[in-house]
Amino acid sequence: VTVTVDLVVFTIRAGGLHVLLVRRGQQPYLDELALPGGFLEPDQDDDLDATAARELAEETGLHASALHLEQLGAYSAADRDPRGRVVTIAFVGLVPQLPEPAAGGDANGALWTPIDPAAPGAGLPGSLAFDHDQILADGLARVQQQLEHTALAPAFCPPEFSLSELRQVYETVWGVPLDIANFRRKALGVDGFLLDTGRTRTDVGRPAKLYRRGPATQLHPPMPRPPVPHHHITDGEER
Amino acid sequence: VTVTVDLVVFTIRAGGLHVLLVRRGQQPYLDELALPGGFLEPDQDDDLDATAARELAEETGLHASALHLEQLGAYSAADRDPRGRVVTIAFVGLVPQLPEPAAGGDANGALWTPIDPAAPGAGLPGSLAFDHDQILADGLARVQQQLEHTALAPAFCPPEFSLSELRQVYETVWGVPLDIANFRRKALGVDGFLLDTGRTRTDVGRPAKLYRRGPATQLHPPMPRPPVPHHHITDGEER
DNA sequence: GCAAAAGTGTTCTCGGTACACCCATGG
DNA sequence: CCATGGGTGTACCGAGAACACTTTTGC
Numbered sequence: 001v002t003v004t005v006d007l008v009v010f011t012i013r014a015g016g017l018h019v020l021l022v023r024r025g026q027q028p029y030l031d032e033l034a035l036p037g038g039f040l041e042p043d044q045d046d047d048l049d050a051t052a053a054r055e056l057a058e059e060t061g062l063h064a065s066a067l068h069l070e071q072l073g074a075y076s077a078a079d080r081d082p083r084g085r086v087v088t089i090a091f092v093g094l095v096p097q098l099p100e101p102a103a104g105g106d107a108n109g110a111l112w113t114p115i116d117p118a119a120p121g122a123g124l125p126g127s128l129a130f131d132h133d134q135i136l137a138d139g140l141a142r143v144q145q146q147l148e149h150t151a152l153a154p155a156f157c158p159p160e161f162s163l164s165e166l167r168q169v170y171e172t173v174w175g176v177p178l179d180i181a182n183f184r185r186k187a188l189g190v191d192g193f194l195l196d197t198g199r200t201r202t203d204v205g206r207p208a209k210l211y212r213r214g215p216a217t218q219l220h221p222p223m224p225r226p227p228v229p230h231h232h233i234t235d236g237e238e239r
Numbered sequence: 240v241t242v243t244v245d246l247v248v249f250t251i252r253a254g255g256l257h258v259l260l261v262r263r264g265q266q267p268y269l270d271e272l273a274l275p276g277g278f279l280e281p282d283q284d285d286d287l288d289a290t291a292a293r294e295l296a297e298e299t300g301l302h303a304s305a306l307h308l309e310q311l312g313a314y315s316a317a318d319r320d321p322r323g324r325v326v327t328i329a330f331v332g333l334v335p336q337l338p339e340p341a342a343g344g345d346a347n348g349a350l351w352t353p354i355d356p357a358a359p360g361a362g363l364p365g366s367l368a369f370d371h372d373q374i375l376a377d378g379l380a381r382v383q384q385q386l387e388h389t390a391l392a393p394a395f396c397p398p399e400f401s402l403s404e405l406r407q408v409y410e411t412v413w414g415v416p417l418d419i420a421n422f423r424r425k426a427l428g429v430d431g432f433l434l435d436t437g438r439t440r441t442d443v444g445r446p447a448k449l450y451r452r453g454p455a456t457q458l459h460p461p462m463p464r465p466p467v468p469h470h471h472i473t474d475g476e477e478r
Numbered sequence: 479g480c481a482a483a484a485g486t487g488t489t490c491t492c493g494g495t496a497c498a499c500c501c502a503t504g505g
Numbered sequence: 506c507c508a509t510g511g512g513t514g515t516a517c518c519g520a521g522a523a524c525a526c527t528t529t530t531g532c
Binding site: 003046048073074077 | 240241242279281285287288310316317328
């Protein structure tokens, strides 16, 4: 049995949620879009997490420190890979900024692709190789849920960030607007979530205080996630 | 790379939480306790879920219908198995009643072992083979969390059950007492969680209405989980 | 009647929501 | 001074917690 690792790596660029995709450089699914990934090498001491971190570094140039990587699950349908029995362990990664991905490995290049948090798959230029559409959807759901319960949001931000930036993370990943005042109180009220650096930053308007991520990992009680507003059916994309 | 499946199967017997363990019938870890499990057969069409269901049926005699089985995660440390590179995918299973497990396969027999929901590992006669202590702890945490957010609790109950039985599931898995009145209102208030069968059952005291599990899968809002009361440090078992 | 368990009512409190309002900066 | 975003105050509402109380059975 062959074991691979696939990565669902999200970032926020230009106010929108993006996933890292590669265009496949070999069969099967040559030239189609897929999630970045690689093989678990049995002869090395890398476990799955190390393999995922290595792959991510290769694709994005980012080193494993200071970025979040977590296991999503195993995908094992017998016919998911035409080459034979391949089980893949999917990971979800979160990247703070907007570094251009580095091409390399068996991929012709990696690219940040915008996706709609309400409907992953919409906005994509077709479907992905293997069962990667499913993995992407599961990964998005995981991140959305983790934002509610864990102190994960700063992973999308630079080391120091304003409350607006943090709020935009939630709004972007969830696809809903939040109340500024209530978000502030909630975020600052959770013990150990945010640390006040003395600093402030001015872009436009009143200067904003800057925060660093605190030691807390869980959010008690959770960050409330508003019910998705009922879109009118804009076009297609229903189920 | 070899891929195996390990099972963390819980049930409630005699008012206590129990896990299914086997005594290993072969090297490595001969004669030690371990989680039941088996190999993913590359030549068959079974995916991991099917393999887990098959193993569970072999060990307990229970067929896959009407029992809950869900993926927990992959464990892949390079040195977790002395035979070489073995990645295992752990599953969590929930079994309703108290069927005696059937011995078979490569195990000398399977047994239900009581565990303390506050400290898995306490109460065990020593530690488990491989990294199964860790997997067991993760599995317990998963079930405890799932009870909060999903309509999983009836999986521990017979098809028809009273509210007391359901409440005892929560109390047993969480290891804390719940308020009878508030639990009742909460459980009945969640739309689609419980269906009223007309029937009642009398053991002692006033007859109780019986319910079946409804179509709901998520609990909105979650079943509130009380903070664990501070035990005085009874003895050891701290971290 | 009494014990035991099922089921109901009521009050208090706290967190979330909505929205009005004030503050600091750049132009 | 005004526009822009940062930050504070406050009144309302609903869910959860605690606990008193009533109902239905067996003995």
